[in-house]
Amino acid sequence: MPDLWRVPPQAWRGLSPQLRRLRRLLLAAGALPAAALAALVGSTFLGPPGLLVAFAPLGAAVWAWHAIGRAWDAWRYAERDDDLLVQHGVLVRRLAVVPYGRMQLVDVTAGPLARRFGVAQVRLHTAAATTDVVIPGLAPDEAARLRDALAERGRDRAVGL
């Protein structure tokens, strides 16, 4: 469908690699202690073969590692002349089209950890409560640029309710 949207492939932008790193770090921070705990519990009750129990959390973590990569890959956005396209989702695929004239607010947020990693989240609001369009990990400069660009185009094309 790229030809339907008339967006050249290079106009689609992805998320910052820092977001993928941040998420994988969080995953590792959770999975390694879980594996250690599983190994400890397994060996206590089953003896040395019980160490194999540790592979369960490790396997899940490996799968999640890939899932993070795929979700990160799938998330992309494109600014067209009059609207913003945001596509994401691996299992459930979603494409959102938000005309600039309908945007009411653009939020840029970054938690303490995200700030450390240099990622920020951009969230768009329209007058409809069901509009839930998020671009989760952008470099702060890109997030600020996007916010300003969206606000400016929104002003030019604003439509009342």
Added chain:
Amino acid sequence: MTSAGSEPADEYHHLHPLTPLLRGWLLVGAVAASVLRNFVEEISARGVLITLLLLLPTASAYGYCAWRFTRYRVNAESIRLETGLLFKRFRDVRLDRIQAVEIAQPLLARAAGLAVLRLDLGGAHDGDEESGTSLSYLSLERARTLRAELLARAAGVAPDIGEAPERPLTVVPPGRLAASIALSPAPWLALAAAFVLITPALLTGTFAGFVAVTPALVGVWRTSFRRFASGYHFTVSESPDGLRVRGGLLNRAHHTVPHGRVQAIRLRSSPLWRWPGWVEVQINVAGEARSMLLPVAPRAQAVALIERLLPKVDLGAVAMLPPPGRARLLAPLRWHHIRCGADDQVFVTQSGRLWQRTEIVPHLKVQSIQVVQQPLHRVLRLADVHLDCTGGPVRIRAGLRDVQEAYRIAAGQAERSRLGPHATLTARTDRSDDPPPAQTEYDSPLAAVCAPEYGPAG
């Protein structure tokens, strides 16, 4: 209170003098109850007297001051409300942002001949007090003239023409309303459940069943009664400043939806209503909690009303397309009832087998568009298209379309939303504050791809 027209525009007004009494009755009642409970052991007339002597002047002084320091002013652009004894609060509501003006009469206020005037702005938080403001209480007559003045000013008409004449479009007779409630499944299901629970109790002679069932029966009676009470003498009428909707047995509600503020419409019929051919009509209006436009009406009447709300729309002429045949695998029973279609003004979807729904959204009111593909949908190359619109219960979803078609619908919708303000300015010509539509010279590559009459993917 003199009429709105004879006063200078920037003069302050006070609310009705009975306001503190009506506002405070709950407080007074609570205090009286606690006083009574304290004195019930040792009822001394002296104690009660002292309490009352202390309480009454304080309460009335506070009430008087609160009333004295609450005032409002209407001028050409805004209505300003000042409240607060110590901490002053000023609230300016811009008249051109008003989405709807409502006159409500709660039971007690109705007895006193007073009314609440509510101004709804299309805030992001539905039903939130902060997004609008209300003046309580005014005399009913004052509320009417003020509403007329606000609506006239908001519409850019001379403010002193008085209340606009109105022409009734639809009235719901109480008999039909009662029949419609009797024909909806909820009361019968509850009765059947009660019967199932009570019969063993009667046979065995233990009455525990009654105890269990009574709350459910009371609940059903209450919801049914509420439906009846809120729909009693429901009237929709048309006036130059918008659509007037009023009704109610105990609490009278009376609100006005200015032209062009209807965001989406839904027609719904419950299974038993199909036999008399009745539908219920609900609308989305930004920032307005009330969504009922017609509790029950014959379908033709409802369609006529909708076509009056959305001029230039002919619902019968919109070509409704079924989803592809392979969608039957996911919705074997519903398939025949899932349809969607569009003309150059509105997008229409149909869904539901038992509760059949028809949802209508004008292209101009679509806020954002989403194409959602569940895993199973992907196997069958299907997708849903959601058109997000503001406020209220109506959600527009074109379900189970072919993937290519779904993306084409979304692209076409995006294109219409771009072209919209130029092409269809019908309902909003009276608005003066809107910035002129952006007249940039855009090339229109999508126009060819997404003509309004898209067909199945081919």
